[in-house]
Amino acid sequence: MKKFISILTLALFTIAILGGCTKESKVLKVSATSAPHAQMLEHIKDDLAKKGVTLEIQVIDDYNIHNRSLNEKEVDANFFQHIPYLESQMAEFGYDLEVLAKVHIEPMxxxxxxxxxxxxxxxxxxxxxxxxxxxxxxxxxxxxxxxxxxxxxxxxxxxxxxxxxxxxxxxxxxxxxxxxxxxxxxxxxxxxxxxxxxxxxxxxxxxxxxxxEDADSPYVNVLAIRKGDGNREDLKALAEALTSEKIKKFIEDNYNGEIVPVF
Structure with a gap:
């Protein structure tokens, strides 16, 4: 009987270990322009990893690619544009996108x-x-x-x-x-x-x-997602990280007033 219990305990322990090994973090694909957007995303990578989200940053400096890629589900979100640009793209191409978070202003x-x-x-x-x-x-x-x-x-x-x-x-x-x-x-x-x-x-x-431009420019840079994805936990975690005190301090420490947080 003791031998049976030992074997059963070992089996359950093995299953638990294997279950832990197969559990993978959620991969979140986000396209961004290299500066400052990708830099800001890199700064919060570890914070998201602690929440089980692996942030995969795709650096693309061609504005024309991001929203098409997001609309076609090649990425989960993008971070590169201001609201008027997003609105003009949706009007022109029929993209079904929306703003998840307002992050900062980059005066032109x-x-x-x-x-x-x-x-x-x-x-x-x-x-x-x-x-x-x-x-x-x-x-x-x-x-x-x-x-x-x-x-x-x-x-x-x-x-x-x-x-x-x-x-x-x-x-x-x-x-x-x-x-x-x-x-x-x-x-x-x-x-x-x-x-x-x-x-x-x-x-x-x-x-x-x-x-x-004046700092009160209406051209706020945003985190954009596909319409209807706003309740995804991984995207909510990303939005929270991008509007955190950590990012606000990162902006203040690295961009000398050239970028203005709006949160």
Missing amino acids: GIYSEKIASLDELKDGAVIAIPNDPSNEARALALLHRNGIIELNDVNNQSATVLDIKNNPKNLTFQEMEAAALPMVLQDVDCAVINTNFALQKGLSPTEDAIAI
Whole structure:
């Protein structure tokens, strides 16, 4: 009888061990641009691992890929965009996505290797701006607010160069992929660049930009998910980690006011 009990105990112990070995943490795939989004995600990897979530970060600097990949279930979430961009993508492509968490603002800036002030812009100067709808409108609004151009409606979040009412310096606008803008600085008079791409180039919005958005910009960067996934425990854990005091301190310690947390 004792021998039977010993064998039974050993069997149960073995089953428990095997059960523990086969239990795997949940893999959560998130696409992000390299700076600062992927950097912030890397900072909370260990916290998520303690909750049984293995964070797999896919670094992609082409804006056009993220939402399509999320909509097609190639990733579980993305972290790279502001709300107007997400809304424009959903309207254009019919993506069924939503915001899970609002994280921070990255003020857009105007940069130049040729002039130190917008007052130095010459007649016929060339300015490079993003070519995606929401960021083009954002760039034009920044130029408008700095007195360089006048738009028909500065609050139009889908404005293009066709909506410029007054261009007193006869500026020429080169529209291109947002990620390419830092690389053309030497070829243009100015470029209007998103902070994440400026940081990748080693540019500081607060030190290198000749003009910058106010900190109350409506362009809040968000964690986006597929509509209906908001109750998933792994995604809720990610949202909680991205809006934690740890991330707030990480932003404050590493970005010198160039990125502003909104939580």
